[in-house]
Amino acid sequence: MRIDVVTLFPEFMDQAATVGVVGRARERGLLALQGWNPRDYAEGNYRRVDDRPFGGGPGMVMLIDPLRAAITAARAAAPGPARVFYMSPQGRPLTQARVRELAALPRLILLCGRYEGVDERLLQAEVDEELSIGDYVLSGGELAAAVVVDAVARLQNGALNDALSAEQDSFEGDGLLDCPHYTRPVEHALGRVPDVLLSGNHADIARWRRQQSLVRTAVRRPELLDEAALGQADRRLLDAARAAEGT
Numbered sequence: 001m002r003i004d005v006v007t008l009f010p011e012f013m014d015q016a017a018t019v020g021v022v023g024r025a026r027e028r029g030l031l032a033l034q035g036w037n038p039r040d041y042a043e044g045n046y047r048r049v050d051d052r053p054f055g056g057g058p059g060m061v062m063l064i065d066p067l068r069a070a071i072t073a074a075r076a077a078a079p080g081p082a083r084v085f086y087m088s089p090q091g092r093p094l095t096q097a098r099v100r101e102l103a104a105l106p107r108l109i110l111l112c113g114r115y116e117g118v119d120e121r122l123l124q125a126e127v128d129e130e131l132s133i134g135d136y137v138l139s140g141g142e143l144a145a146a147v148v149v150d151a152v153a154r155l156q157n158g159a160l161n162d163a164l165s166a167e168q169d170s171f172e173g174d175g176l177l178d179c180p181h182y183t184r185p186v187e188h189a190l191g192r193v194p195d196v197l198l199s200g201n202h203a204d205i206a207r208w209r210r211q212q213s214l215v216r217t218a219v220r221r222p223e224l225l226d227e228a229a230l231g232q233a234d235r236r237l238l239d240a241a242r243a244a245e246g247t
């Protein structure tokens with residue numbers, strides 16, 4: 001997979017794209033990443049990339065032409081069509097289901113806005129879809145782009161060794177919250193590891209983890225339960241947990 005990021009601060013992406021799983025995916029040739037700075041395509045000796053908003057109001061708006069030239073250069077840098085996404089609070093909320101769809105695409109171009117945003121004519125002409133990582137406003141789209149890069153990178157085959165298959169088999173794969181995790185020591189001032197996890201009984205462990213995910217989702221994010229594909233066994237686990245809690 002190739003991701004091109006159009007941003008006034010390409011160095012911003014460097015760290016997020018060098019450490020951990022993303023860095024490893026790049027080393028393994030699973031992900032190619034390149035930044036494109038609109039300022040490199042800005043005309044004039046001030047190399048303007050923004051200007052004042054028509055209609056007045058505070059702040060600045062990013063100019064069409066430097067962005068358009070950067071997007072065109074990014075498109076031309078590799079073969080095949082690329083879908084262009086604009087990171088914006090006005091975008092479609094990002095979910096793991098959507099991340100899985102994005103991770104299957106051969107190419108993404110992520111457009112990062114700064115200031116008050118981008119001239120609407122550029123968005124209409126060049127952007128296929130606006131994406132939001134949540135209902136809040138950041139000073140620029142770069143952090144949102146780094147979130148997308150990380151989320152799709154870890155889904156590339158070979159990026160996560162065995163953890164991804166576990167995730168997809170487990171509940172995050174079908175919309176439930178994750179279960180609690182424990183490691184050494186068994187006994188600690190903060191408490192003891194649940195005995196089932198020490199039992200070596202893989203069926204009991206899987207059942208306990210499923211039940212924990214179901215209960216957590218029911219308590220913290222009940223709206224996710226409605227969308228999750230719960231089986232008969234799931235409902236029994238939830239009922240048993242509620243009976244045990246006396247809730």
Ligand SMILES: COc1ccccc1CNc1ccc(C(N)=O)cn1
Pocket residue numbers: 087088089112113114115116117118131132133134135136137138139140141144
């Ligand atoms: C004032 O900033 C803007 C104004 C308009 C568009 C983009 C920006 C860049 N900022 C962003 C970008 C994305 C998200 C998100 N929720 O995904 C939050 N903020």
